[in-house]
Amino acid sequence: MEERVLSVQSHVAFGYVGGKAAAFPLQCLGYDVDLVNTVNFSNHAGYGRSGGSKTSAAELDSIFEAMEYNELLRPTRLLTGYIPDAEALTAVSRLAENLRKKKPELIYLLDPVMGDAGRLYVAADVVPVYRNLLPHSTIITPNWFEVEILTEISLTSVSALRRALIKLHKDFGVPNVAISSIPLTPWLSESLPSVIRPPADSESEHLLCITSSSISNDVQPSEVHAQCVPLLPGYFSGVGDLFSSLVLAHYKPSNASSLSSVFPPSQMPFSDAVSQALTKTHAVLSKTFEYSGLLPEEERSVTDDEKDAVEPIRKVRRMRGRELRLVQSIDIIRGDFGNSMRRLQSWSGFWEH
């Protein structure tokens, strides 16, 4: 069976975020990838300055219409990422609804890229458009902050997390949720089963990844899995985009969808795909981290807002030194990690309270 992904996200000439972070891994894993660019920039926003322009909603419509006319809208999977304004996102929503209607089995990974660590980096009117789009998704990959934005629930306790997941699954109809790069706050760490919890006193050196797949039986709202990965210091761009593309690439529901009730929880197709994506993303990031540590000192200056303001090239060089080592990671991307996979574990007891 031929698989084809339509990817709608940002394009940068230099470096690896958005479509540039997603296309190569998907292609290496055998997918044809149709690439619609929501922006055409020289580089990602973290550099502080960039050239190029956003793609207008009218232009996106013109591309989608020509593809429809030419019978080229035939992806088996849809991937959407950074879409900077509500009008453009509305054009993408119409596309997603159209594709979903024509092909009910379409696998749609929606990455609701809106912000991080308390800061929104899209226009505020994008948020309700994403909420309306959620019911058309198969998988969403929000970060912690984006879960809070979408659900309007502040994630400060396990019961709040439970309510947020119920809202995503039941109110918004999302089948699969993967939340990665979650800082391990004390309440979160304490609530983890011991098989997932990192060694005592090392919580702050780890990030948590959680998946939740809604299931048809009525005992509990969803199957929840989790795993910790070591935190690598510093900020790297495009990691979420790489992760989402790998989740989509490794998600193979066809073998198992009808068997989900009999499947052992540790081998659910979704948590399995996320385990692969987590393992490979962490391996690419580790490679990038090692590389950046060997650069000349001026390319690995630490973040210092005061010094950066005086000398903007400091930040620019730091960003450049932290671009993902994606092309150099082809063997990681195509690899089979076998027993060294960072496998997500069932979070037993998550729904008991």
Add this chain to the structure above:
Amino acid sequence: MEERVLSVQSHVAFGYVGGKAAAFPLQCLGYDVDLVNTVNFSNHAGYGRSGGSKTSAAELDSIFEAMEYNELLRPTRLLTGYIPDAEALTAVSRLAENLRKKKPELIYLLDPVMGDAGRLYVAADVVPVYRNLLPHSTIITPNWFEVEILTEISLTSVSALRRALIKLHKDFGVPNVAISSIPLTPWLSESLPSVIRPPADSESEHLLCITSSSISNDVQPSEVHAQCVPLLPGYFSGVGDLFSSLVLAHYKPSNASSLSSVFPPSQMPFSDAVSQALTKTHAVLSKTFEYSGLLPEEERSVTDDEKDAVEPIRKVRRMRGRELRLVQSIDIIRGDFGNSMRRLQSWSGFWEH
């Protein structure tokens, strides 16, 4: 040594021409690729209708300027392809001159995409801009028609071909020329040495590829190599773009540049790179040809201008069925063909007359 290609050419959402045909092979062969899109279209022009827009010269300048400001203009190689108007090409020319000045050892593959088989598909004022740009190139990959346009010499005899190559090497200062997909006219076939000439009566079933590298000694103006490949019927888009990217990827002058006078002619780095590119391009095309032959009948209708005019979807479906099988060819792209390589042979006696 890290290698990085800056590729400036067209982008299409669906299918494989321009940057979409070039990036994946270069990335699979270990190059980081910076991608500047000269157009952002839904699909290539052969479909008859497309959505999206061209990138204006001002927008290209804005991208290049931001890259320069952020110290991101640091390719070791430059690749330029389809650039639809003179103003945009002028912006790219300034970039090429700037890069060449900063880095004299830059390897610049210039594909002067202007037309084919007697038909120009860029604005006529593009031609003189390309002529001015030629002295900055390391390699050019024109087709037969583009050689005629650039040199203003009609290629109807070996002596005309000699004059055209001298003009490219001496007047325009181009070190390396690769001309592929040349129809084997009788005069051309008859002039080939027997080691290159295809079997009698099969000339029309072959295409010729010629390379010419200027050399420093005074005995002859250049070293000329050639090879024939079987013709695959039908028109396939993006083949030239794939070929150029593979020529650039396999060109490794560092080992040999200082040794070119003592190197055996059959192992000149340029003809060797073109042999690799020719072999792999033909293998990808064969795979595509086989695939398209197995499609449902409506997706492999023969070209028929009358029927196509009445029913435009005929042409659209034919185009779709002939998109390069690029992602499926990852093993071809990364492969080592060893003894089954289509190796270009020295065209001994080319300069004797």
